[in-house]
Amino acid sequence: MSATTNLSSLSSQGNGATVELAQRSPRQIAWIRLKRNKVAMVSAGVALFFVAIAFLAPVITGLFHVDNTTLYLDRLKDGQPIGVAGGISWAHPFGIEPGAGRDLMALLLYGSRISFSIAIITAITYVGIGLVLGISAAYIGGALDSVIGRIADFLLSFPTTFMFVALSVPLTMRVEALGIAKDNGARIVVMVLILTVFSWPGFFRVVRSQVLSLREREFVLAASALGASRSRIIFKELLPNLWPLAIIYLSISLPGYLAAEAVFSFLGVGVQAPSSTWGLVLNDASSFWQRDPAYLAIPAGMVIVVVLSLNLLGDGLRDALDPKSDR
Amino acid sequence: MSENILEVSNLRKYFDISGGIIGRKRHTVKAVDGVDLTVAKGETVGLVGESGCGKTTVGRTILKLYEPTAGSIIFEGEDITKYSQRKMKPLRAQMQMIFQDPYSSLNPRHTVGDIVAASFAIHKVTPEGGVKKTVQGLLERVGLNPEHINRFPHEFSGGQRQRIGIARAIALRPKLIIADEPVSALDVSIQAQVVNLLDDLQSEFGLSYLIVAHDLSVVQHISDRVVVMYLGKVMEVARTEDLFKSPHHPYTKALLSAVPIPDPTIERSRERITLVGDLPSPANPPTGCVFNTRCWKAQDICRNSVPAQRTVGTSTVACHFPE
Secondary structure: OOHHHHHHHHHOOOOOHHHHHOOOOHHHHHHHHHHOOHHHHHHHHHHHHHHHHHHOHHHHHHHOOOOOOOOOHHHEEOOEEOOOOOOOOOOOOOOEOOOOOOEHHHHHHHHHHHHHHHHHHHHHHHHHHHHHHHHHHHHHOHHHHHHHHHHHHHHHOOOHHHHHHHHHHHHHHHHHHOOOOOHHHHHHHHHHHHHHHHHHHHHHHHHHHHHHHHOOOHHHHHHHHOOOOHHHHHHHHHHHHOHHHHHHHHHHHHHHHHHHHHHHHHHOOOOOOOOOOHHHHHHHHOOOOOOOHHHHHHHHHHHHHHHHHHHHHHHHHHHHHOOOOOO | OOOEEEEEEEEEEEEEEEEOOOOEEEEEEEEEEEEEEEEEOOOEEEEEOOOOOOHHHHHHHHOOOOOOOEEEEEEOOEEOOOOOHHHHHHHHOOEEEEOOOOOOOOOOOOOHHHHHHHHHHHOOOOOOOOHHHHHHHHHHHOOOOHHHHHOOHHHOOHHHHHHHHHHHHHOOOOOEEEEEOOOOOOOHHHHHHHHHHHHHHHHHHOOEEEEEEOOHHHHHHHOOEEEEEEOOEEEEEEEHHHHHHOOOOHHHHHHHHOOOOOOHHHHHHOOOOOOOOOOOOOOOOOOOOOOOOOOOOOOHHHHHOOOOEEEEOOEEEEOOOOO
16 A cells, blocks of 8 residues: 555545645654554554553552452462352452462553563663664764674574573572662563563664665755754654654564563563562463463463554554555 | 856766675776866856766765865865865855755655755754745745645655755755756656756856756756766866867767757758767776777777867867867
């Protein structure tokens, strides 16, 4: 789909559409394209809903008079929740955690805060690093380009998951020894750090090649002919053409980091109890799934819905912002 | 001569082609190899030659968008050859460029107003009556609707985009404009309008033009003098009417004979010169006269010694056997 076909199909709808066509920025055109993609809009709604409830976790748990630390032992019998589907009731809509007896909804809501924070911080950090280094490498070039390029190649040659498992414990100790953060705080810092370090090279390469192509366009030459400084060319001429790329990468990588956090916590190298994240809950649930399948199904379903909706939103954003990319 | 706004002598621009992991120099492309040219105040000079002869590089090197390898560029009596980009900045207001491709010369994410006003922002000047009003005046002057100031480039046609590029170039009232193939990307009907616009702006603002082109009819229409380039070197410089009436250099003759004449009888009966072979690589130019590989008059002297510029009539020709 190209911009022109979209515009002509809009104008063929008549009713003064030609008047509306006037003065539409590339951003507005992308927004119109996104709005016509129903799957992406629904996904955006779902994703926003989950981000919102993660943000509002204390408010929501407050409404149900539960929290993520109280042990509702009276709702357990022999370590198993009383009632159907893991003890679902009005007071505990998602049921009770077997064993310790905490409220599952509170666990998942507070857990999603950690999961979302890790994913969002990682995504923003690596996109920022990729942008800065990609623009510098391509626009300044020369030795800087070679050095950054080789570092990126070096990092890309490591398997991320393996490196994570190998590095998380020593790095966590190092972070704690440096007094940056403690316990789960340190583990979160390490998780963001490792994911960022192994993520930016991919985006860096894309930005670098994009800038290599952009800087040869005549509008960059026109800006230098006008006497524009290097920083003006980078920030005013190049960067506006890179935002769509950054947004696409941001949205497409978010679900991956949510899943990565769940996987690492599940494997025991991420966040650890007593904190709860989706991965930790899933890990715990895996030992109860025969007796209490709802305890596994609810968090697993949540992960699937959020990751799927973020993926579909990312696809929709890519189609809207970069209509030339063919799937 | 103080009336020359631009004097370029012996300008050279070599590009190093490097390869391999350590990026060692493989060979050098002599894109511009000893070009002399002058532009007088209020004059229009056409720079012609076939694709790859270095004419675009000449234009960009004069504006110091490329660092010259050798030679000197004197703008209004000021030797700018060695000027740093910082030192060039105030001069950039006085020498501007119009680009070939109106589809890539405008940033797709800036509004027309931003594009035209960029020069005011970069040079930190506020024009009389405010930026917006001035930009609208400029748009009107180049034949665009001033109300389209908030539109984006993709909403305009090629000809309109080229007009936006012209408005950007004249925003700071420059004295010299280097136009790099200003009309070659446009439809023929639009070409005439843009050429006429350039003509009108010249008389209105007292501009001097260096127009790089390969379309000889455009050059004939607009230029006072013509510089013919081949493989990085100047072959012939002459007043437009002299050049088109009596070309002295064999290459100019061949170039002119490629222009179709809109009269079937003359077109059929005239003798056309067809050059054999391709343009030699500027990385490995022929010895002696660079044109000797394709010239029908070439003799031993042409292969061995570089012809000096000599005056024939009112023209300057670099040929051992001018006509």
